[in-house]
Amino acid sequence: DAGVTQSPTHLIKTRGQQVTLRCSPISGHKSVSWYQQVLGQGPQFIFQYYEKEERGRGNFPDRFSARQFPNYSSELNVNALLLGDSALYLCASSSRHQDGLNQPQHFGDGTRLSIL
Amino acid sequence: QKEVEQNSGPLSVPEGAIASLNCTYSDRGSQSFFWYRQYSGKSPELIMSIYSNGDKEDGRFTAQLNKASQYVSLLIRDSQPSDSATYLCAVSPWSASKIIFGSGTRLSIRP
Numbered sequence: 001d002a003g004v005t006q007s008p009t010h011l012i013k014t015r016g017q018q019v020t021l022r023c024s025p026i027s028g029h030k031s032v033s034w035y036q037q038v039l040g041q042g043p044q045f046i047f048q049y050y051e052k053e054e055r056g057r058g059n060f061p062d063r064f065s066a067r068q069f070p071n072y073s074s075e076l077n078v079n080a081l082l083l084g085d086s087a088l089y090l091c092a093s094s095s096r097h098q099d100g101l102n103q104p105q106h107f108g109d110g111t112r113l114s115i116l
Numbered sequence: 117q118k119e120v121e122q123n124s125g126p127l128s129v130p131e132g133a134i135a136s137l138n139c140t141y142s143d144r145g146s147q148s149f150f151w152y153r154q155y156s157g158k159s160p161e162l163i164m165s166i167y168s169n170g171d172k173e174d175g176r177f178t179a180q181l182n183k184a185s186q187y188v189s190l191l192i193r194d195s196q197p198s199d200s201a202t203y204l205c206a207v208s209p210w211s212a213s214k215i216i217f218g219s220g221t222r223l224s225i226r227p
Contacts, residue, residue, distance in 0.1 A: 033215070042120075042204050042217030043160065056214045090159055101167055102148040102208040105215060107159040 002027070004108035006091050012114045013081050021076045021111045025093030031055075032074040033105060034066055035090040043090055049074055050096065078113075086115045117142055120207050122218035129225055135192040137221050139205030142186070148208040149181055151190045153201045154220065160204055163190070195225045 035043035045058035049068035092105035152160035178191040202220040
C-alpha cells in the first residue's frame with residue numbers, strides 16, 4: 001500500500017506570494033495533520049482534519065489555512081508568505097482515535113518550501 | 117517550560133552498546149506517547165507507540181513510560197551505525213487532536 005504522498009517535493013516562492021501544498025493519506029486513514037519543521041526543531045503542529053472538519057489548530061497565524069476533501073486528501077494554503085515560512089512542511093495521516101487514544105501518525109516525505 | 121523536553125545531544129554511543137534516550141512532558145493529561153526516528157533530510161519515521169505505564173519491547177527497541185514522573189524513554193540495544201539519527205519524542209493528551217513533538221535528540225553511534 002502507498003504511504004502518505006505529498007506534492008510538490010520542493011517549492012521556491014518570494015515574499016508576499018501564496019502557496020498550496022497537497023497531501024494524500026494512507027488508504028483507510030481519515031485523519032490528516034499538517035506540521036511545520038524548521039532546521040533543528042521538532043515538527044510544530046499546524047492543523048488536524050478528520051472527516052473533512054477541522055479538529056485542531058496550532059499556534060499559527062490566519063495566513064495558514066487548510067481543508068480536507070471527500071476522498072480525505074488535504075491541502076495546506078499559506079498566504080502572504082514571509083521569509084520565516086521557509087521550512088519543511090509535513091503531512092501525516094492516522095486512523096481514528098481508539099478508546100480516546102491518539103493513534104500513531106505516519107508522515108509523508110514533506111514539501112520543502114523556500115522563501116526568497 | 118516546554119511541553120515536551122529532550123536533551124538535544126549529540127549523544128555518542130559505541131557500536132553494540134545500549135543507547136538511552138529520555139523525554140519529559142508537562143501535561144499530566146497526556147495519554148499517547150510516540151518515538152520517531154528522523155534521518156537528516158528525511159521525514160520522521162514511527163518507531164514505537166506506548167500508552168500504558170511500564171515497558172514495551174519491539175526488537176532492539178524498548179519504550180518505557182512512567183506517567184507519575186511524566187517521563188518516557190527509549191532504549192536501543194546493540195546499537196548500530198544505522199541508528200545514528202535524530203530521535204523525536206511525541207506526546208498527545210487524551211482525545212486531543214494534536215501531537216506535540218520535542219526538539220529531538222541527536223544520536224551518533226561510533227564504530
